Amino acid sequence: GAVVSQHPSWVICKSGTSVKIECRSLDFQATTMFWYRQFPKQSLMLMATSNEGSKATYEQGVEKDKFLINHASLTLSTLTVTSAHPEDSSFYICSATGTGLWQPQHFGDGTRLSIL
Amino acid sequence: RKEVEQDPGPFNVPEGATVAFNCTYSNSASQSFFWYRQDCRKEPKLLMSVYSSGNEDGRFTAQLNRASQYISLLIRDSKLSDSATYLCVVSRSGGGADGLTFGKGTHLIIQP
Numbered sequence: 001g002a003v004v005s006q007h008p009s010w011v012i013c014k015s016g017t018s019v020k021i022e023c024r025s026l027d028f029q030a031t032t033m034f035w036y037r038q039f040p041k042q043s044l045m046l047m048a049t050s051n052e053g054s055k056a057t058y059e060q061g062v063e064k065d066k067f068l069i070n071h072a073s074l075t076l077s078t079l080t081v082t083s084a085h086p087e088d089s090s091f092y093i094c095s096a097t098g099t100g101l102w103q104p105q106h107f108g109d110g111t112r113l114s115i116l
Numbered sequence: 117r118k119e120v121e122q123d124p125g126p127f128n129v130p131e132g133a134t135v136a137f138n139c140t141y142s143n144s145a146s147q148s149f150f151w152y153r154q155d156c157r158k159e160p161k162l163l164m165s166v167y168s169s170g171n172e173d174g175r176f177t178a179q180l181n182r183a184s185q186y187i188s189l190l191i192r193d194s195k196l197s198d199s200a201t202y203l204c205v206v207s208r209s210g211g212g213a214d215g216l217t218f219g220k221g222t223h224l225i226i227q228p
Binding site: 006034036041042044045049059091106107108109112 | 221
């Protein structure tokens with residue numbers, strides 16, 4: 001149980017392109033989904049917290065107009081990197097948590113984004 | 117000071133040995149604690165949650181010391197498949213409402 005699917009796994013595109021990444025909880029309802037980013041040899045850093053039906057909460061230093069998050073249903077959240085540039089190249093990974101106390105987060109497979 | 121600090125290693129350990137990792141966290145309001153494992157270029161996978169009473173899962177034992185803000189992981193009878201990066205992770209909440217704070221990880225290499 002507790003499967004989270006993320007798509008696509010790899011994206012290579014030109015600078016200036018907008019890229020959408022999907023995160024789905026396949027077998028549970030995720031009221032909260034999280035988006036992280038990991039640069040090489042660095043720790044995963046939380047970018048934003050996404051609650052179904054409401055606006056995402058962004059961490060300090062993360063531009064909300066650049067990283068658009070939509071969480072329209074209990075099983076799907078999307079992250080759109082708008083007008084991506086080479087410095088946005090990173091490993092983007094989502095996680096989802098179900099309801100109840102002491103629930104761990106379950107991670108998607110991640111999306112490796114390379115901007116040329 | 118980083119929120120979660122770990123020795124990055126690498127730890128080179130012979131197969132069958134016992135190895136221990138430590139981690140310290142700075143936010144005393146942290147409520148939930150975990151060890152995750154991350155293989156190269158993959159997503160992190162939950163290894164185990166960590167409780168104040170300590171907990172064991174097979175060859176893995178985790179301990180939490182809230183007073184010292186210190187978390188440990190012990191791996192006994194290490195296997196080649198244990199080679200990975202081990203991430204110490206804390207959360208402000210116990211209900212999954214907050215994002216996780218990750219350490220940079222400790223790189224473990226089990227040698228045959």
